[in-house]
Amino acid sequence: MVSIPPSTAAPVLDTSAVTPKSLLSIRNVAKNFGKNLVLRNISLDIAEGEFLTILGESGSGKTTLLRIVAGFESATSGEVWMGDERLDQQPPYRRRVNTVFQHYALFPHLTVEENVGYGLRVARRPDAEVKTRVEDALAKVKMTAYAKVKPSNISGGQQQRIALARALVNRPKLLLLDEPLSALDANLRRQMQLELKSLQREVAISFLFVTHDQEEAMVMSDRIALLRSGELEQVAAPREIYSRPATAYVAQFIGHTNLLEAEVRGGIARCSSLSWPVRLADGPALFSLRPENIVVVSPATVVVSGRVRVPGRVVNQAFHGATELIRVQCAEGVVLVVRTPSSVAGHAEVELEFSPGDAVAVRKSAERN
């Protein structure tokens, strides 16, 4: 650390714009169940007011990580800090975090109102305060009308809202959400994604959200932490993680992509008959090229300088509404998936064009299971 004279310290060292104040810090956390390594050396910081999503396939360890933060599971090694308070040695009921459970975990013998007021009651808040805060929380999730009803008499989406209100009413510093939308059907789910996101902005509480759905992660998060077999592959904002995937796994897990195994020699990457200029050292390299960055052009048009053009034959077409994905056989072994506006394709022989800058070099993902 360089010591800075007091006169210049404030304006010069303002790093808060880059990394806002950290709320929760997960440091070198590892977890194994017997011989089974579930998490290896996870370090992750959550900023105040941030919506951070832990994204991963089932078995990636994402729920275990959340449970370690909540206190239902203890880490084999590593630490969890909230500010200057060490969290991982405290029982769950002393932590200022609340959880929205995957299956809501509403207390079946209590009414909606009693469920929401539970945290305040066990903390022995005065009756008047419990009453107003419960009312506010129910109003926030638009469930005031159901205050006296038992949870078994309301729908899944409504139970979801109650679970949310029950957690938020305690004004935690951090809210943990364990796949809270996975039990809802697709339409309701999309609606809840937007509601949850706007609610998070409104209450300005940090959300640590766990999901296996990459689309959900993209829609809601400020940042995504992609977990694979117990290790973080990349932590970045949705746009960043989509346009600059760090590894082949990230590129494939988030959205569609074409992975091109190329050989770089003298500033030129070659993959079968395709070649394009790169700024990389010689050797084998892996590239991710998104389908929407490839365009179908008419053979008659002039090749724009700097763009790569390749002929091919359409082998498959999948309609997706506004767009469709076509698979084009370009050369020996090279099949490119291309996203085009619907109804453009239809010709068997096409010419494809992309900009070399859109082929993003990615690290080969380590072989794991």
Next chain:
Amino acid sequence: MFSRAYKMAVTLPPLVWVAAFLLTPYLLMFCYSFWSVSSAQVIVHHWSLDNYRELLRVGVYWQTLFRSMWIAARVTIFSLLLGYPLAYFLSFHAGQRKELFYQLVIIPLWVSYLVRAYAWKTILGSDGVLNTLLQYVHLTRHPLEFLLYSPFAVVLTLTHIYTPFTFLPIYAALEHIPRNLVEASHDLGATPGQTFWKIVFPLSIPGVLAGATFAFVLSLGDFLAPLLLGGPSGIMISNIVVSLFGAAYNWPLGAAISFCMLLLVVSLIFLSERLERKWSFS
């Protein structure tokens, strides 16, 4: 889906069984309770309410019935106090050894009731294991007489015998509680104690009711434990029924007492079922 003949073939045997071996005896008993015995020791088929009047008039009958209920109530309370913590420990904290502990609780049920009652006789008697031990360590100078042939011995033995019956439904109810409710309670700031009283216990009430009903009903009708260990002060209502049907040869009066007990037990079971339904939320 199934043919009429098939349905009949499946439902008829149990119906016949129940009618022949349950309803008919009950009906017979009900009829007997209105008849009487003549001085020539013959059962007279003359209908009257005399037997029921006799029950109310002669103190020993309803006093014994109340004593039996008091014994059954104590057995119920003690087996709940033993069975609940045991079930709670097994369900929530036994971990890997759950199966083993469960079997250890169940095994006594395989041992004959008589053997267990006699075992207590050996333990509690004047020259029994307990008295010998107490005198050996000089805690008492003479054998404690109240240990055997007393309501105490009956309550102790029945508690020992019926605790597994209260344990089982409580254990089942506790096993049914989704563990994420316990986690949610802790997550919302409730201590383990608060979580138990506000979440776990209310959700286990159906099991407690079922267990209490078992213990109460089974010990209320018990006649072996009072016969072997109760002595004159530990007599229960079933002993009276047994003697009325046996040596006293007054079947009609015995039937009247039996019918009163049946009514009591059936209404208890009915009540407990209503309460259980009120407290179940699955």
